[in-house]
Amino acid sequence: MRPLNANEIDRLSRLLAKAVDFSQLERMVFLATGDRLFVEYVGPGLPLRPTIEKLIEALERDAVTERLAAVVYREKPFQTELRGFLLQLYPQIAPAAQAPTPSFVVQDAGLRRPDLADGGPGLQRVVKPALKQIDLRLWLDRADAISRQVCRIEADNAPLGTGFLVGSGLVLTNWHVIDEARKRGALARLGCRFDFNRLADGGVEAGTLVPVTGVLDERPCSPAELTATPDVPPPEADELDYALLELSEATKARGFVALKPAPPIAKDDPLIIVQHPQGDSLKFALDTAAVTGFVHQDLRLRYHTNTLPGSSGSPCFSMELDLVALHHLGDPARGPALYNQGVPIDRVRASLVARGQGDRLGL
Template identity: 35%
Template sequence: MGRVNIGNDRGTALGYGTGFLVSDCLLLTNHHVLPDATTARTSSIEFDYQDGIDGKPLPPTVFSLDPDRFFAADRDLDFALVAVAAEPAVLARYGYCPLTAAQGTVIIGEFVTIVQHPNGQKKQLALRENRLVDIPELVLHYAADTEPGSSGSPVFNDQWEVVALHHASVATPQHAPQYGVLNEGIRISRILHHLLQLQLTVEQAALLAQLTTASPSPTTHAATTPDATAGAGDTPAAPPPPPPAAPPVETTPATPPGNPASTDGAVSVEIPLRITVQLGPPVPAPTLASLPGTATTEPPATGGQAVEAISID
């Protein structure tokens, strides 16, 4: 994950955003950061613009972008996916965040974490109290500290899965007075669904397939891969023996001794167990207006520029 340096064909810096690798060569950020291939061609991604664990600045590394190899963007979902002009082996030291289209990876009330370059500054983390407030159809709404330059940041759940692409703030009068303005991230599942609808070349489709293909864990790899020390002519190891069968379960007769069946077919069985269930009055079903995500609002007009919500914890 790094700082996106937005430039033009004259080499002039126009601004900053945030982006992160989602495969060994593809970078995800916002459409309003890289709106087209021309802008991507004159921009770059800067990794390690941050302090190390000793508090001293790390030497940053800058890579150009390669939209001719891959570029896909959508204004409504405010995302841009572009190839980085570097070999996967070179980018491997920075790692990447595999994406998932699975639902239910985050729930209302849970906390999210945002890794960002606010105002183009060094990498910062927005930790804790970034509560997820609601989940409309296409986005997530959460209370967090972000600023211009945070656009394109990954939004993580507690399992460090990317659940959204942060992009701006929106007015949320339905959550006032506690939250008059909330930050908004595009749901990753919606971005992946859009990407699957694109008409791509064979090479581009192969790059896109890497987004949801994570490397197997060492445990999985060891369980499914033959022993690396075995020769070409060695016989594969026999599969492990099946687990022993469970002992037979004794069944209880339908009518235990001393508990005769009643005339209506019921059977009374005495066991050392007591269960008490108390039912309260019925709870009315929620109305549509009370369901989360039913109210929609448009972001505040800012002359065509996306803005960020600043809510100090």
């Protein structure tokens, strides 16, 4: 196996930095090598991309880069550019051709039953193709990381919404959450409370309150979305209802939810929302057939996953815990609610980059 040249290491590190966050990188390194990223390969404290570059250099010295490539290829099925480049470097990591599926012919008294053609025995079937089988340990590790990255937005101990880390010391939430703090005259006392969790004995862990020192960027929701008729008129392209907050301290040890391109999402896909509903301890809500589709020229995503007041600004994830949207409102109609709604994360990401925040987020 030939070593990678400088250009290949540079391109690979760029693609990996777009596809993974620190917690995912740590897990993949452990799966590939059995060693800990910050113990055996790279010292802590560097931004993500330099960390990846130094990791690849270390793996090259040990001639084991292919092991990491195989894990990344398997774990990132939607990262087509990255996977394509990995196959160029290591064609041997492509999965072996699957064994052909046995073909059954059902007969009755020696005659083929055309009504049961191609049928066969089986006690198990895939009933909902959108619900993939997931590696439990990997999923739980990722969920545990996310639980440290989602926070309650509050001022004067009063909950306002939910937010989540998108970089060291950077929290993403809804604009209308921050606007409420402004209306209360409490913006200078805004804070993010991490690790606010329910304990096994029924008690509550108070968590850690980190003050907010500023609003780095924000885009409002549409005026109609603050009324009982949120669709009339529909939102404009720059009405994305987000705010990027700067905290008073770095949060490198927590990692963050990377604002990478979202995976494809379709009707009836599952959707998970990690949230602080009604300002309560951290919860997650799941609907296994949640997504109803995009509306308003793909400026909004609608789904059935449950939320409550206080959930505004929550991250919405696919079943594989890839970020897909920023939750921001629910159906205001009287009677049974028909939908909840979020802003597609790709729209938020593009706006942040266009408005000069990409370097802060490591994009």
